[in-house]
Amino acid sequence: MQKVLSRGYQALLTAVATLTFAIGAQGAVPAPPVNQFIGIPDTVFGQMHENDCRACHGPNPPQGVPVDLTLLKERHHNLAGLDPITQLAEIIPQGTVAPYGIAGEHYGCLSCHSVEPADGNYAVSVIRDCTVCHDTASPHHLSPQAQAGNCQACHGSLVDNGLLPENREVRNGVSVPKWLPTYSPSLITPWPSKKSNAGANGEGSCFYCHGVVPTDPNNPETYFIVDPVSLVKVYSPADTHHLPGFFNPQNCAWCHPNGGTTATTPDSSSIRTCQNCHGIPSLHNIQYDIGNPEDPQIVPGRMTPGYGHIGADSDCLGCHGFSIQQQSAAPASGPIIPQLTGLSRNVVAAGRGERLELQGFNLTNRFAPLPGFSPLEYDAVVVLTNAAGERLELHPSALNPTRIEVDLPADLAPGNYRIAARKLDKISNPEILVIKRDTWVDSADLQADGTVLITGRGFGMEPPRARGMGVEIEGISATVLHWQDDLILVAAQKAQPGHRIDVLSNYWVSSSLKRAAGIADEDGRGSKHAVPKGAKNDPKKAQTKKGR
Structure with missing residues (x-):
């Protein structure tokens, strides 16, 4: 399996080297593989080497990948930067990867560096290989946030945070996410796979679009399908969940019933477990207007198929196993989930109150629940979250579907922030913004x-x-x-x-x-x-x- 992981990640390296298509290029339709316009690629990040990390976290990150080398040094050094009021650095969290850091203490130079004798003097060691500190098996899904079930920390509202205690309630003695339907599954309820009344091609299940079945279980080269546009090697949901960090006993119950002790053949109620993270509130707001990305107008059932979950009747058919015939509404839909692809700068000096530009798509959208209805307008605001989890909401000075301009407050405290776009309760993937003390x-x-x-x-x-x-x-x-x-x-x-x-x-x-x-x-x-x-x-x- 390790061989699969290693080769699987090389898929992403191939993809990011050539991922220069513009948002709006034609994707892979029909699926599978599902096209890779929205969210983190459906590939396997695992068994990493330094060069793998630098494919994205290098001096020339691929277009559409919102990570780069310029902020890495500043982001790390900012951890040990002194707060201008308390004169203390940030507190080292539990699960830290700082090689010499102790959780609960304040960051300092020696949390990450050692001092070694060198030519009659002393020199500070500088570790350039990311994998020395960050787990090579899966640096993303073995992070404290991921292992706690906080999927939105990286994915935004493309997934639901139904694993967190604050988003759960008890029904009939069972803890469930608050948005879980109260009605029993019906003939049109999706199954993960193998639906008993599925269409001829598997319509009515997640596997209809997302399924990847290896033709030879002993040959790693058959575990994926190459997306023809991005060249990403797209893996099955089982592989993208199991392989990069979640294949351990404490997480099995997230997806498998009976406390994770059984992995049964899917049935009509299986989707209820999946809805811990993939509920109606997220699924019905994943859509891209391929025909008009600069002014997205979302009308369920009346759009080009293959670019989301509610665009065309064939998209609805894929999930539910029946056709909406271009006339039904999609419950809980409207503020289509925004996505960020970059910032005009990731490092800003404190005290200057600069204007920042966020780039992405679906930052505004119009939504008509049914043809002929007046569309509703959904506009994003900008949300900054500091290391303590405190949020600051900023209203844009200029806004369109692919750009947001926002003025940063001059009194914004130095530190590392997550910055995201939010429309109502739908939030984008985050970018990292470093507010560096002016020196x-x-x-x-x-x-x-x-x-x-x-x-x-x-x-x-x-x-x-x-x-x-x-x-x-x-x-x-x-x-x-x-x-x-x-x-x-x-x-x-x-x-x-x-x-x-x-x-x-x-x-x-x-x-x-x-x-x-x-x-x-x-x-x-x-x-x-x-x-x-x-x-x-x-x-x-x-x-x-x-x-x-």
Whole structure:
């Protein structure tokens, strides 16, 4: 099976290298394989190597894949960035992948880096291979969010979060998702597969569009079908759920009845278990208007088939095993689930209040429940979520189906945010937005006693004493006597006015030395910033705790 996983992921590598089709190109119709316009590709992410990760998280991510290299460094370093009010870094969560981090403590340089002897000095280790920290078996589905059943953390409203306790209720002594139908399954209720009254081609079940049946169970090359547009190797729902991280005892009950102890042949009630995550509220709002993507108008049963669940009568036939004949409404539908494909920038300096552009599709849509009805308009707002789960809603300054412009508040606190588009209760897949502390040097003054006083903002915590960290003057390391977020004092007897000075901590910033004016005494009176008391006479007392 490991061989299947490895080869399966290579499918995505092939796909992303050529995934340059524009949204609006013709997809694979009829399914299977289902076309790959919407959501994360239906392939297998597993048994990863560094090159696999960099296919998406590299310098040139494929079009439509909203991850790139530019934010990775800033996103990681931001974890150890100091809050301007508390002067503390983020708290390390349970299940952390930080190699030296301890859950419950605050992030620091030494949570991810070690300091090793090197050529008579010390150097900070820098791990470039993603798989050293992130699980190679399935870096996405073995994350704490996925293992807790929080599927929407990555997929948005393309799935329902029916596994979370807050979305469940007890009926007749059984815990079920709140949206589970109260009526008994009928002849038109979909089955996962093998429906007893299915159509000639399997109509009436999920497998009608999503089914992939290997022709030879012993040959991994028959476990998938290649989507002709994206070139993604599309796997069956069983493989995309089992293989990348959910094939373990604690998760079996998510999909299989009787506490996960049985994997029975599907029957009329089997779909009720699937509706933990794939309920009517999500399924009836997955649609793409291939004929008019710049102004999507969703009319169930009157659209091009093969681009969602409610577009054409043949789409309804595929799920329910009967035709709506272009005249029936789709219950719980309307605000078609939006999708994000990128941001104008993923890293923004704090305190600037910049305008950000979100790119995607279905960011607005019009929906007519039946032909001849006046359409309803659904417009997205922008939702920011910080590491603590606190949400901030922003209203767009400009909006169309493929673009949102929004003004970020100037007082938005530094940190890593998930940013998404929301229409009513339907939310898109998230992007990552890094609000980085603005770092600068106000002055770098050479004092009369040969020390250098550096003032500014955003220096963060004192880094480990190692090559390439701390303060360098003309490329030579200077001894740190005192370090705080807005002031650093170093000993540098050979420093001269005009020398370049670099502050190297979470973020790099540089300036030029100048001679301080008006130094009257050892306490620093007459200079712009007083030297911290004790920093000169007792350097050890003035040192901050490093790496925390």
